[in-house]
Amino acid sequence: GENVEQHPSTLSVQEGDSAVIKCTYSDSASNYFPWYKQELGKRPQLIIDIRSNVGEKKDQRIAVTLNKTAKHFSLHITETQPEDSAVYFCAANPPGGYQKVTFGTGTKLQVIP
Amino acid sequence: GAVVSQHPSWVICKSGTSVKIECRSLDFQATTMFWYRQFPKQSLMLMATSNEGSKATYEQGVEKDKFLINHASLTLSTLTVTSAHPEDSSFYICSARPSSGRPTYEQYFGPGTRLTVT
Numbered sequence: 001g002e003n004v005e006q007h008p009s010t011l012s013v014q015e016g017d018s019a020v021i022k023c024t025y026s027d028s029a030s031n032y033f034p035w036y037k038q039e040l041g042k043r044p045q046l047i048i049d050i051r052s053n054v055g056e057k058k059d060q061r062i063a064v065t066l067n068k069t070a071k072h073f074s075l076h077i078t079e080t081q082p083e084d085s086a087v088y089f090c091a092a093n094p095p096g097g098y099q100k101v102t103f104g105t106g107t108k109l110q111v112i113p
Numbered sequence: 114g115a116v117v118s119q120h121p122s123w124v125i126c127k128s129g130t131s132v133k134i135e136c137r138s139l140d141f142q143a144t145t146m147f148w149y150r151q152f153p154k155q156s157l158m159l160m161a162t163s164n165e166g167s168k169a170t171y172e173q174g175v176e177k178d179k180f181l182i183n184h185a186s187l188t189l190s191t192l193t194v195t196s197a198h199p200e201d202s203s204f205y206i207c208s209a210r211p212s213s214g215r216p217t218y219e220q221y222f223g224p225g226t227r228l229t230v231t
Contacts, residue, residue: 032218033199043206044157050220089156093218099210100147101220103156 002027004092006104013080014112023090024072032093033066033073034101037086044089048075080111088091114140117209119223126197126230133193134226136216141185143209147220148180151204163190175181197230204228 003026011108013019025033031052036044050057050064050073060070063067066073090104116139126132136146144165149157161182162170167183181193190209194201204227208220 034219041204041225041227043224046219046223049219099145099218100159100161100162106156 002030002094002100002102004090004102004104006090006107009101009105010108010110012110012112012113016079018113019075019077019080019084019109020074021088021090021109022072023074023092024070024105025092025102025105026071027092028068028071030092032095032096032099033064034091034093035062035064035075036089036091036103038089038106039086047088076113077109080109082111082113085109085111115211115219116140117220117221117223118208119205119207119226121226122224123227124229126228128198131193131195132228133163133191134205134228136190136192136209137188138188138209138211138221141214141221142185142211142212144212145168145210146184146190147208147210148182148190148192148209149206151206151225159207160192172201185203194228197228199218199230200231201219202228 006023034049037047038044048062061078063076088107091101094103118226120135146163148160151157160175163182163184165184171177182188206225207223
């Protein structure tokens with residue numbers, strides 16, 4: 001099955017700086033890579049996603065890059081704000097069947113005002 | 114749109130009792146729903162895939178006789194934790210994949226149910 005690794009497990013940045021979270025996946029057939037933000041005790045919220053036919057996608061301060069050859073993808077948050085503090089999960093989704101999503105281990109991001 | 118609800122949001126039960134958690138897709142139909150368990154400071158671990166009208170598919174290590182899943186309609190799946198024990202205390206989250214009308218590779222999460230077994 002799919003295995004997703006995520007680094008770092010914790011990340012502290014000063015407000016206004018950039019944050020980068022990296023993930024690798026094992027199943028080369030995976031073709032959908034969502035990123036989720038989860039605040040304590042709440043549901044994961046989809047913040048951005050990318051499909052395998054695209055190398056990069058940007059939405060305001062958030063961007064995701066995908067390297068299919070190396071099987072890794074990254075989340076970039078620019079101009080971080082205190083409200084960006086949360087746990088972020090990457091995920092990989094293989095095609096076909098029930099399309100089970102495998103989550104990374106999570107990154108706790110702390111933005112220091 | 115694409116709202117998923119869960120009930121209850123939190124529950125406390127005594128060891129040995131059973132607890133049922135409901136997951137509903139409110140404005141779309143979902144042939145497939147997923148049940149996850151999340152322990153504190155850990156990731157979401159898929160427990161089972163719930164399919165309307167058929168038996169659920171459980172992940173390795175998840176006891177199907179302990180975690181009963183019923184997906185009786187295109188908008189409702191239930192998870193019953195039978196003979197709950199303190200180690201079953203966790204945050205249970207469901208998600209639903211739309212059957213049509215929206216990208217089927219997306220999934221929409223419920224708000225989660227906090228289960229505490231005393």
